[in-house]
Amino acid sequence: xxxxxxxxxxxxxxxxxxxxxxxxxxxxxxxxxxxxxxxxxxxxxxxxxxxxxxxxxxxxxxxxxxxxxxxxxxxxxxxxxxxxxxxxxxxxxxxxxxxxxxxxxxxxxxxxxxxxxxxxxxxxxxxxxxxxxxxxxxxxxxxxxxxxxxxxxxxxxxxxxxxxxxxxxxxxxxxxxxxxxxxxxxxxxxxxxxxxxxxxxxxxxxxxxxxxxxxxxxxxxxxxxxxxxxxxxxxxxxxxxxxxxxxxxxxxxxxxxxxxxxxxxxxxxxxxxxxxxxxxxxxxxxxxxxxxxxxxxxxxxxxxxxxxxxxxxxxxxxxxxxxxxxxxxxxxx
Numbered sequence: 001x002x003x004x005x006x007x008x009x010x011x012x013x014x015x016x017x018x019x020x021x022x023x024x025x026x027x028x029x030x031x032x033x034x035x036x037x038x039x040x041x042x043x044x045x046x047x048x049x050x051x052x053x054x055x056x057x058x059x060x061x062x063x064x065x066x067x068x069x070x071x072x073x074x075x076x077x078x079x080x081x082x083x084x085x086x087x088x089x090x091x092x093x094x095x096x097x098x099x100x101x102x103x104x105x106x107x108x109x110x111x112x113x114x115x116x117x118x119x120x121x122x123x124x125x126x127x128x129x130x131x132x133x134x135x136x137x138x139x140x141x142x143x144x145x146x147x148x149x150x151x152x153x154x155x156x157x158x159x160x161x162x163x164x165x166x167x168x169x170x171x172x173x174x175x176x177x178x179x180x181x182x183x184x185x186x187x188x189x190x191x192x193x194x195x196x197x198x199x200x201x202x203x204x205x206x207x208x209x210x211x212x213x214x215x216x217x218x219x220x221x222x223x224x225x226x227x228x229x230x231x232x233x234x235x236x237x238x239x240x241x242x243x244x245x246x247x248x249x250x251x252x253x254x255x256x257x258x259x260x261x262x263x264x265x266x267x268x269x270x271x272x273x274x275x276x277x278x279x280x281x282x283x284x285x286x287x288x289x290x291x292x293x294x295x296x297x298x299x300x301x302x303x304x305x306x307x308x309x310x311x312x313x314x315x316x317x318x319x320x321x322x323x324x325x326x327x328x329x330x331x332x333x
Contacts, residue, residue, distance in 0.1 A: 027230070050120050051120055066130065066145045069130070071126045072161065091162060093125045094328075095150055099171065099175045129146055169194060180197060180202060183251075265278075267296070
C-alpha cells in the first residue's frame with residue numbers, strides 16, 4: 001500500500017512525532033507486551049467518579065466463562081433504588097470492544113477508561129467485553145465472545161436497566177473491526193437489533209497483511225511503517241493458520257452490507273488502515289446505510305495515546321462521543 005501522496009504530519013503533532021520511541025514488535029513476546037501494558041494501566045488508574053461497576057461471568061458452551069464488566073452511572077443506580085425498578089428510566093447501552101491487535105489491550109478489572117468515560121458522558125450503561133485473545137484463541141473465538149456479550153446484554157436488558165432499542169457497539173482498531181463483525185453477525189443470525197455501530201480507526205481487512213513496506217521509508221513518517229508492521233503481525237496471529245478470512249473475521253470481505261445499523265467511521269491520514277476504513281464506509285453508504293465519516297488530518301494510528309491533550313485529540317474524541325450520543329438519544333437532537 002503506497003503512502004498517501006501529499007499528506008504530511010499535522011503541525012500540532014510534529015513535536016510528538018520527533019520523540020516517538022523506535023519500533024519494537026509487540027508480537028515478538030506477547031506475554032511481555034501484555035505485562036508492560038498491565039503495569040502501564042496500573043500506574044494510571046481510571047477516574048471512576050460518578051460510575052459504579054459489576055463483573056459478570058457469561059457461560060460458554062464449552063463450560064468456560066466470558067467475563068464482562070458493566071458500568072452504570074451512580075445517579076441511575078440511586079434512581080433505580082428509589083423507584084424499585086429500572087424502567088421507565090432505562091438507559092441506552094454501549095458494548096465496548098477494546099483494541100490491541102486482537103491479542104493485547106485488555107483493561108484491568110473496573111478500569112476500562114473508555115467504557116467509564118462513555119458511561120459518564122453519554123450517559124449510558126457500558127459493557128466492557130473481555131473477549132478471548134489471540135494467538136491462544138484464534139478467530140472466531142474473540143468475535144464469538146463479543147457477539148455472545150451482545151446477546152447476553154439484550155436478554156438481560158430489564159435487569160441491567162437498559163433500553164433494548166438503544167444498544168450500540170463501539171471499538172478502536174481491532175475493536176472497531178469486531179464492532180463491524182458483530183453488526184454483521186447480528187443481522188445474519190437474527191440477533192439483537194443494534195441502534196448504532198461506531199468504528200474508530202477500524203481494522204477491517206486482513207489483506208493489508210499482504211502489503212509490503214513503502215519503498216522509500218526514509219520519506220514516510222515512522223508511525224505509518226510501524227503501524228503497518230504491527231497490523232501485519234496481528235492478522236498473522238489472529239487468523240487460524242492456513243485459513244482464509246471470512247466476513248466475521250474481516251468485515252471488509254462481506255459481500256452484502258444491506259440492512260446494517262447506522263455507522264460511524266473515523267480514520268487518520270497517516271494510518272495504513274485509512275483506505276480500508278474509507279472503502280468500507282463508502283460500501284455501507286452504497287448499501288443504503290446511514291454513515292458519518294471523519295478523517296483526522298495529519299494524524300497516525302493511536303496518535304491520541306501520545307498526544308492526548310492536543311486540540312486534535314480532543315476534537316476527535318468529542319466528535320466520536322457526540323455522534324454516539326446523538327444516535328442513542330435521538331429525541332434530544
